[in-house]
Amino acid sequence: MNLAIIEDNPKELELIKKMLAKNFPDIKVLGEASSVVEGISLLKQTNPDVAIMDVLIQGGTSFDILEKLGHWDLEIIFITSYEKFAIKAFRISAVDYILKPIGEDDFVEAVSRASKKIKEVKNADQLRFLVNNYNNLGTPDAKIALPGAKGLVFVRPSEILYCESDNTYTTFYLEGDKHILISKTLKSCEEMLSDFAFARVHNRVLVNLQHVSEYQRGEGGVVILSNGVALNVSRRRKDSFLNSFLKIS
Numbered sequence: 001m002n003l004a005i006i007e008d009n010p011k012e013l014e015l016i017k018k019m020l021a022k023n024f025p026d027i028k029v030l031g032e033a034s035s036v037v038e039g040i041s042l043l044k045q046t047n048p049d050v051a052i053m054d055v056l057i058q059g060g061t062s063f064d065i066l067e068k069l070g071h072w073d074l075e076i077i078f079i080t081s082y083e084k085f086a087i088k089a090f091r092i093s094a095v096d097y098i099l100k101p102i103g104e105d106d107f108v109e110a111v112s113r114a115s116k117k118i119k120e121v122k123n124a125d126q127l128r129f130l131v132n133n134y135n136n137l138g139t140p141d142a143k144i145a146l147p148g149a150k151g152l153v154f155v156r157p158s159e160i161l162y163c164e165s166d167n168t169y170t171t172f173y174l175e176g177d178k179h180i181l182i183s184k185t186l187k188s189c190e191e192m193l194s195d196f197a198f199a200r201v202h203n204r205v206l207v208n209l210q211h212v213s214e215y216q217r218g219e220g221g222v223v224i225l226s227n228g229v230a231l232n233v234s235r236r237r238k239d240s241f242l243n244s245f246l247k248i249s
Contacts, residue, residue: 001027001115004048006065007079008034008057015102016052023108024115034058039065048074050114055080075114095145144192146172148180155180157196161225163189163206175227199244201233209248 003020007013013032020027030046033039035058043051043065053062055078062078078090078097090097096110143154161173165186172180172189182189190198190206197209201223214224221233223241233241 001050001118002030002046002048003027003050003052004030004033004042004046006033006039006042006051006053006057006062008054012054012079012100012102016107019102019104019107020111023104024111027111036060036064036068040068043069043074049118050075050077050111052077052079052111054078075117077110077114142196146180146182147184148182153180157193157198157208158210160193160198160208161211161227161229162208162231163193163198165189165204165206173229177227197244197248199241200237201231201241202237203234205231207231209245212245215242215245 001024005013005016007016013034017029020029027050030048031042033042037059039053039057039062051074053065053076055062062076066076076095078095079100079102080087080090080097081100087097087099096113098106098110143156144160146153146155155172155174159174161175163186164171164173168183168185170182170184170186170189172182174180186200186204186206190200193206198206199209201207207223207225211226212223213226215233216222216224218233220235220238223231223233225231
């Protein structure tokens with residue numbers, strides 16, 4: 001497997017190279033770059049299988065490199081400080097990232113996952129949606145990457161009616177009587193959708209407030225969605241749900 005590194009911090013660059021040499025001696029490092037211009041040139045000239053890219057580099061961000069490349073036939077592992085906006089884009093696009101300071105265990109896991117994915121299939125659409133989501137997070141153009149049984153399914157948040165949890169699995173119910181079962185907890189799904197108008201009505205149920213057509217009073221109450229589905233609201237979730245609902249009404 002061939003790899004390129006785009007990192008403008010000399011200490012972190014050396015750390016990455018040491019961890020690669022120690023844990024992945026068979027990986028060939030094709031080159032290094034420390035800026036947007038150098039990064040574009042490096043990836044075009046070497047065409048690596050994997051690129052390890054710091055998000056913030058000289059001259060801009062690694063997203064600038066992706067936008068100017070034109071083709072993304074490679075796996076990318078992003079490295080970032082805790083920058084909420086970028087991490088949100090990574091999460092909803094199901095793209096690998098490592099938080100600084102870089103831990104060796106996290107690094108090894110990320111590179112191993114990238115290697116496995118290369119052996120299976122390369123998915124340029126995943127990176128295309130990441131760039132789109134980074135530029136349009138919180139807008140109708142953003143999409144969520146859901147890991148279904150046959151691979152990633154990309155959906156707009158506006159298509160999601162509600163999510164229902166069954167322990168470590170969550171079912172997404174979509175417009176048109178479609179549904180997707182994914183191996184994620186409802187808490188993880190709630191984090192992915194936190195920039196959009198979603199709220200819990202129950203410990204096991206997260207609803208799209210844009211699809212709530214009616215609320216019926218009761219001990220906890222009942223919400224009626226745009227497709228006619230009725231969902232119970234728990235007493236504990238009632239006040240927070242109503243506050244969220246009134247904000248968008």
